Amino acid sequence: MTDTSTDTAATTPEDTDEFIAGLVSDLSLEQKVRLLTGASFWTLHDEPQIGLETIVVSDGPAGVRGQLWDERDSSANLPSPTALAASWDVERVFELGQLIAAEARRKGVGVALGPTVNIQRSPRGGRHFEAYSEDPWLSGVVGTAFVKGVQSRGVGATPKHYVANDSETDRMTVDVVVDERTLREVYLAPFERMVTEGGAWLVMSSYNSVNGITMTENELLRSPLKDEWGFDGVVVSDWMGVRDTVAAGAAAQDLAMPGPDGVWGDALVEAVRAGQVSETDIDEKVLRILRLAGRIGALAGVEAAAPLAEPWPQERIDALLREAAADGIVLVKNDGVLPLDAGSGQSIAVIGQHARIARSQGGGSATVFPDHVVTPLAGLTEAFGDAVRFAPGVRSSESLLPVDASVASDPVTGESGVHVRFLSDDGRVVLDEHRGSGRLMWLGDPILGDTAVVEAKTTFTAPADGEYAVGFAGLGLFRFEVDGELKSDGLFFPEGTDPFMAFLNPPKQSFPIRLAAGQTVELRLEHRPQQQAGLSAVMFTLGYEEPFSDADAELERAVALAADSDVAVVVVGTTDQLESEGFDRANLRLPEGQDELVRRVIAANPRTVVVVNSGGPVIMPWLDDAPATLLTWFPGQEMGAAIADVLSGAREPGGRIPTTWAAAEDDVPVWQVEPVDGKLFYSEGLNIGYREWARRAAVGGPAPAIPFGHGLGYTEWELGEPTLGAGAAAGAHEGDVATHGLTVSVPVTNVGDRAGKQVVQVYLQRVSDSAIERPVLWLAGYAVVRSEPGAATVASVEVEPRSLQYWSVDDHAWRTEEGTYAVRVGTSVATLSAPVEFTV
Incomplete structure (x- = not known):
């Protein structure tokens, strides 16, 4: 970072602003406007003339990914924000914010794009897991602790998405119609606290419109955010959220991401010279960006606002994440089954694919790549040893598993994983590299400018006998071969596919193949990149589906195992296809077969513990019959260890419900998340979540399955x-x-x-x-x-x-x-x- 020990360094906020204003005046209009659009997908422009360094930003609600969206640069995977809110522990949330700062600095990142503090208005919201609560006060308190933790170690925090971006359907274009009082008391309130009390250095404007005006042009950016609350930081757009040169340029929107292309640049320079946008407005935007740079230590002559974080040792990270995961787990019900005695030698049937294939985090831009994830099966085996036996019971997901070190080897290097080549139009190899996983993504990477074809090859080895399916997930032009046999060639774009949704959760194409244990096949996938919204982007998965041919037999085997064990632990949950950024949930049900699995296991064993791993509420028709039930909320990389700690009593289940769970879908107060003629009416006003449940209860309405604030201990x-x-x-x-x-x-x-x-x-x-x-x-x-x-x-x-x-x-x-x-x-x-x- 910049050496700030100069004799001319500013010493007070007033001195700093005066110093920065002088820097702004030294720049030409073209230089100033250049700073208002990103230099790349994840970076801001530098300006050597005034000592401004490049600033790197990264998604950061549940971990810091950095500039690489893959396994090459692993990240600490925190429990989901809903899990943090479920702890109600602002001191631990503050410490987790400091971990985010340490991870950011380790990766050269100066700005974390989080926390997400939109309100959990409806349980159908696809990004529910990334927000804190249905309650604006709790959301604001927890979010403020996170902001303070991040910024206490010299990294900028970015509360998002300002404002009313509370569901995913048509989120780029939806017009949210909300009355003034509801907007202030419910949806703006968490942001106000994070600005006035937390001192946030950035706020991200959202895609949607509010009351007819898109947020990157909306007066709400000026008032209340800047004028009333005194926000002196940077308003950064959500990616590709700035759409109009003049309207956004004249508004209080400061930074358009990503870059280098966008609607500002030369067009904004021309708009200023034509008198359509004031140069004073441009100067104000630049001053805010330079103020941010000074705060994070990226501007010569300005001392960083806080000591810059140092990387944490892995042992400290793992310990905190294990603690935090357990503290967010909600024990909904316990008929005396828990805690289990780890030293008793009692046999434990662990049932459900979610126990073996852990979903530690939600999908979309919050996704990171941890260097390890402790699955529930691994955690319970570590805690209870040979007493643990496993059965999958039902297929839990239809998605492809990316090939990884357990099943795949690079046919060129012999290492575990995949070999990737970038080829030009004439077949020249632009770059080849080894990768550890078949989940592959490049966003705005300069190499894509010279690339006509991306090729991925691997040798797949079957771990057991059975009928597998191998294939790919993605959109666009693909060619797929198995042992040299062509399986697919051409445009893969299933009818009715939403391109934006598919970018985050792409459809799959797979082909059955029967293999014996240890048998290998060669997989080769070609993809021809296309520009998407003017941005070079490649995202696809080379993967496989595990054998699961006789569903009835697997269910019976699981039930028999439960009946033959002293305790049964059933792990169920949602999947990427049901709950993720990019789309809203069609319903609140668990994947097909999981409810039946739970019912059958409960009937077979009176000492059954049900572990539900979802980011938001699901309907649990078997809840009254379950002896014990826990909710885990996508609890991060230490999820299995934390679940084992709670089940064994080594740790207290510390969570309390931050959002109400309904007993039936018909009982849900706010179901509608789809716009009508482009508009989404927040007609429920102030009465969301437990407030509406209480209002209806007063007139004889239904009771929730799990009320707000509920949670048991030992x-x-x-x-x-x-x-x-x-x-x-x-x-x-x-x-x-x-x-x-x-x-x-x-x-x-x-x-x-x-x-x-x-x-x-x-x-x-x-x-x-x-x-x-x-x-x-x-x-x-x-x-x-x-x-x-x-x-x-x-x-x-x-x-x-x-x-x-x-x-x-x-x-x-x-x-x-x-x-x-x-x-x-x-x-x-x-x-x-x-x-x-x-x-x-």
Whole structure:
């Protein structure tokens, strides 16, 4: 990084801005405009004249990928953001943010593109796993801890996607229609906290429109973001989100990604000279980019805002991720089955393909490539040894598995993996390289400019007897051969395919082949790259499907194994085809056959534990019959070790539900995520998630399967009567709650026989008649309590003045309504104390 020990270095924020303004004035219009579009897919332009270095950005909600989207540069794979929110532990989230910074600096990255703080408005949202919660307050608190953690080690955090990008259907073009109050109180609120309290250095604008105007041109970028909240950082677009030269240039959009091509460049220079865009606006954008560069240590003469992170040792990473995964696991139900005694020698049937082929993370741009993933089967085998036996039960996914070291070897080098060649039009080899996996991707890579054909070859070795299927997943022009026999040649673009969705989750073409254990076949795939939206991009998978010929026999074998074991652990979950960025979920059901598998195993063994691994809610029709059920939320690379820790009791299941789970699809409050005539109406207003469940319950509506805030542990707790006191703000005294908030104190005693964790939650209600619409209740604070058996403590929860306020559409400001309110305390929204009233 730049040596900032110069005598001319700025020493205060005011000095820094004055210094940066001087740098801006030294640049020509062309130089300034050049800085407003990326230099490549993942980098910003440098400018040696003023000491500006290249800045590298990378996706970062659940790990930092860096500039390579593949196995060549492995990354720590954190639990999904929903798992982090399920822990309700902001101190651990802060530490995970510091890990993100360490990973970023190790990869030469200065900006992490996360956290994602869109609201989990509907459980059908395909990117549900990448956001925190259905509650705006919890989303903001957890997201702010993450931002602070990342930036405390000199890496910029980027809350995204601003704003109302809460589902995936037509997300590039959808116009979200939302009223002013709902926008402020629900969808803008998490961003406000991350800017005003977290001090975020960037915010990413979203693809969608809000109330008729696309977000890269929307006035919301100026107000409230910059004018009202005082955001002094960079508004970076989502990739290819800037579409209009003048409208976006005149708006408060600062940086268009990716580059080097885009709608700005020469066209924006011409627009400035024609008087369509003010050069003052250009200067403001450049100043913000240079301010960011200074903060991360990429601008000569400006000292970095925080000490730059150093790489972490692998042992520290693994330990934290194992801890964090366990702390996000929610124990929904336990009829005394858990915890299991690892030293008892009891036999354990582990059932389900999800136990053997782990889904540690969600699909799409949040995907990273960890150097290892501990599968649930591996974790349980490590914990319980030879007592563990496995059966797949049902096929869990129809997707191709990328060939990897376990089944494939490079026919050129002999190493495990795949051999890749880039060929020019005349057949010249531009580059050849060895790769460790058949999942291959290049985005904006300069080599693609000279490439007519990308060829991937491997020798596939069958690990067991059976009928396999080999093939590829991708879109475009492909030629595929098996042992020299042509299987496919031409355009592969299935009817009805959405190109954007397919880019993240491509369709497959596969061909059956019967092999004996150890038998080999040569696979060769050619792909002809095409420009996509003006961008050179190649993404495809060379892979295979495992034998699974007799579904009925496999199911019966799994049930028999469960019946013959002391304990059965069934691991089920969603797949890339059901839950991923790029599309919304068609339904909330588990893949075909999984519910039947769970029912049959429960019937066969009264000591069955069901582990559900999904990023968002699924319907569990067998829940009432399951002796024990856990939710794991795509828990990262240490998932199997964390699951084993929780099942064995080595760690507490620390999670509490951050988003409500319905018992039936018909009960879901917000089902509609598809636009109608291009518009998606947020007609539910303030009442999303548990707020709507509570409103309907008050008039006899259905109860959820799992209420917001719910989660069990392995000990028992008693909560005493809450008492209210003055807020913690300086000068607070009884009676000025509207100005200083209040403190809620709750006696908490661990009355069980082991140490544990409890989350004491505080909700507010309006008691007296209100002139404005209010939710039936809303989360206003919580405290995480960890204590030893027999220990008593007092949980203290600060309720902020904002929790009492509403957004006045008449005044366009926050207002506090006088009257009587009530505090209710509990361990979930469904287990609350009697109201304790107070007057504002």
